[in-house]
Amino acid sequence: MLRLVGGSFNDSDIPTIDSKLHTTVRNGKSLKMQVWDTAGQERFRTITSSYYRGALGIVMVYDITNAVTFESIPKWLEEVDRYSQEDVCKLLLGNKCDMEEERKVPQQDGETFAQNNGSIFFETSAKSSANVESSFNNLVDKILETMYE
Template identity: 55%
Template sequence: MSNEFDYLFKLLLIGDSSVGKSCFLLRFADDSYVDSYISTIGVDFKIRTVEVEGKTVKLQIWDTAGQERFRTITSSYYRGAHGIIIVYDITDMESFNNVKQWLDEIDRYANDSVRKLLVGNKCDLAENRAVDTSVAQAYAEEVGIPFLETSAKESINVEEAFLAMSAAIKKSLQCGFLQNGNAKNHWRRKLLDLSFL
């Protein structure tokens, strides 16, 4: 039986409630959009396979609840994540101000080498913008993580965000631990023990 993928990456979406994490994931995984999405209870996930630099990458993407009362449930999902996308809503300054708290959670629960990406969602609502792009860009540079603005509704930069994250993880694996030609099998053996990243 042939292998269906070369890499399996676990990604996590975090951020305040109502910033559009579920719609962001739905757009990427199913290329669909639902205007009235119900708040995520606990954790949901979707899978999509993409091509990155000639390799087949299977993405297991976890969508976490933003509400405080679910934090203890979702904190366990940080372990073993290869990439974490922090999402805020460009029309909601509080959601941007809370990005620092989400980064603190990553530092507390995730592997040190986890890749991060800051995403300002709902960029289609420019007339309601509360967070200036330059402010978010400057903050991302200050904390040393890439930044993109997206719109799940209009399908702007959604694909690019996930592909950029996948490429960054793949590159970090190649530059780090997985340098041999047998990366695929080694990777699969290590799926349950990701502390080596």
């Protein structure tokens, strides 16, 4: 989230719950997104469900160098499906693609999971900013498409 909304990178692994405003331009119109980082740790699960209600888009992130984080995605998707609107747009991100030599989760696994669950998929790097902006732009485009169908 820091990379998207502030252009910065923090190497800290300390979980946070935070929100930021991000402005993007689509079709000549300025759109403001309120982006919530709800942290993926189990201890935050009881409060994160309230953030899903009314959300137009959900981003689920795993670490490509840590298979356990990918294995937890189905549980988070279950939460999303339980508490969000039926037509919520979903984005699955495999983060740390700059650390290819330490990869534990094959890219194909992320792609397959996303495809099977109606999600957009990207691999990103918060450190190098690879695909950060384009992944969120794809999510925004999907949200707009869904809103005007």
